[in-house]
Amino acid sequence: MTVSESASDRPYDLVLRGGTLIDPHGSRAVDLALRDGRVAAHLGRGQPAEALATLDVQGRDLLPGLVDAHAHLREPGLTHKEDFASGTRAAAAGGVTTILNMPTDDPWTDTPVLMRDKARMAQGRVRVDVGLQAVVQCEDRDLRAMRDAGAVSFEIFTADVPENYRHDTLDSLVTAMRKVADCDGLAGVQPSDQALLDAGMSADDGSIAGYCASRPPQAEVVGIAHAVQAAADSRARVHVRQISAIAALDAWRRFRDQADVTLETSIQNLLLTADRYVDLGPAIKASPPFRGDADRRALIEAVRDGSIDMVVTDHAPHTPAEKRAHGRFSDVPGGLPGLQTLLFCMLHLVDRGDVRLADVVRLCAEGPAQRFGLSRKGSLAVGHDADLLVLATGVASTIGNGPSYSKGGPSPFAGLSVPYRLERVFLRGQPIWADGDLIGGARGVVLHPDAL
Known part of the structure; x- marks a missing residue:
């Protein structure tokens, strides 16, 4: 038929x-x-x-071609690390046909003018389709102009960023989410807590262990609780970024039914654990840090049972020289490439029985496309x-x-x-x-x- x-x-x-x-x-x-x-x-x-x-x-x-909802293509300002041309070449070679590009370049994408400028830089140079995400400043009043200029979604940061972007109180988070809801947008939130990070960083001795301790799972727990509460109070649609730990998963399962919220983890969190710092060292420095094997196994179970809605790359490349050029581990720039390898890493999970091939489509194509409003992406249904x-x-x-x-x-x-x-x-x-x-x-x- x-x-x-x-x-x-x-x-x-x-x-x-x-x-x-x-x-x-x-x-x-x-x-x-x-x-x-x-x-x-x-x-x-x-x-x-x-x-x-x-x-x-x-x-x-x-x-269907994969949809990566969390990637940093580094243009403008950081093009020695990556640019629209090189990043989308990697994506095409790895089966990622749609990228949602994060706003933390140089400068950060926080005005309609910068949004339009960024779109012009990409036109005619990208091998796959790219959606642009904007960042919400603490003083932003109306985000409609950003939406009209092309913002597919809006990032709201709660910690570890400059103060003018840091929504580190519940009131600030609710206010920012209401602005996103007012323009019918989706808010992306990295769950963390600045007070806990400050306490941890004050005791960081520059070692790998010190860095890992400086970003404890409890910061994710507090961040998730605040993100879901703010989503409920603001009635905004919210997507929570980069979960990494069992404690954070437990909090997520307790709170998620209170609001319209979804959750991601990165492919590296499903494959790497803290003990790999011994042999891979600065090459895999990222934030949040990698946890123990029990955390990794819990994340695998969560993507399998649907507690986690999508798997992303957090593609955030640095040059190999930049990764090597620091004495203190905490000073190593965080992030690693992933666009070219996402599919193959997911297929590795399929091969060892952690997920099914159908789960790859759900987690890396249909799920992110539906959540971010990409109505013709992520599926091979008729009309897509x-x-x-x-x-x-x-x-x-x-x-x-x-x-x-x-x-x-x-x-x-x-x-x-x-x-x-x-x-x-x-x-x-x-x-x-x-x-x-x-x-x-x-x-x-x-x-x-x-x-x-």
């Missing part, structure tokens, strides 16, 4: 024959028909259809953008075997091997990666809320 967007006498642009479509509910045999950059029909296996081209994907899995991945099973891929497109240098996951190969990536029906190479140039666009 055919599932089709609408009747048309025109042939399809492309029909992919013989593949297995993966969605959050499982898998099914589908011949996938594309037209005008969108999924036009789900055809029965072998169903006749007129098409300008066909592609044999027999035995392959078809997944034809952003899709062709994945071969039983063919090994090893992270690090091939070019690294990010300026952040080698991945800390180099050497990890999975029994899958990413054969092709399509963006709105056009190929951007095939047979181990980037193709097609800069086909990405800057997404605007009015067009989503």
Whole structure:
């Protein structure tokens, strides 16, 4: 039986024959028909259809392109670390077809003028689609102009940032969220507590252990409690960032039903633990710090049972020289690259039985697309953008075997091997990666809320 967007006498642009479509509910045999950059029909296996081209994907899995809701592309001002061109090359090579870019560049994206300037910098240079996120200053009054200038969402920071961006009281957090709600936006909140960070940093002796102790799980617990309470008081839609610890998960499960809130963790929190600082050292310095194996296993269970809504990269590259150039661990810049490796790291979790392939779609495509209002992304349903991945099973891929497109240098996951190969990536029906190479140039666009 055919599932089709609408009747048309025109042939399809492309029909992919013989593949297995993966969605959050499982898998099914589908011949996938594309037209005008969108999924036009789900055809029965072998169903006749007129098409300008066909592609044999027999035995392959078809997944929607991944949506990374938390990445730092570093432009403007920090382009020695990354830029729109290099970061989106890495994304295309890793099957991430939509990036939501964080606002903490130089300068931070906190005005409509800076938002429009940033969009102009990206146009014509991005290989995947990019949405821009704005930051809420403490003195901001009306965010509608930022929304009109292109802000897909709004970041509200509670700690560890300059004072003019730090909403470190419940009243300030509620006020900021109300402004986001007034313009029908989504607020992203990094859960933390400045008082606990100040106490921890005063005792930081510059060692790895000192750094980890300076950002305790209790700071996340307090941050989550405040974020959910403020969301309930303001009636805002809120997305909580970067959970890392069992204690924070426990708090989340207690409070989350009180408001319209969702939660993310990063892929590195699902794979790395604090003991890896011994061999990887500054290369994996990030914030929050990595916790113990019990925390990591609890996070795995939470993504599996749906307590965590999405997995992101927090792609935040620095040059290898910057990562090495500090004596105190606390002074090492935090962040690591992830756009090119997110898919393969998730497939590693699939291979060892931690999650299912359907969970990869739920956590890294459909979930973030729905939460951030990307109505045509994250799914291969009829009518959605034809952003899709062709994945071969039983063919090994090893992270690090091939070019690294990010300026952040080698991945800390180099050497990890999975029994899958990413054969092709399509963006709105056009190929951007095939047979181990980037193709097609800069086909990405800057997404605007009015067009989503």
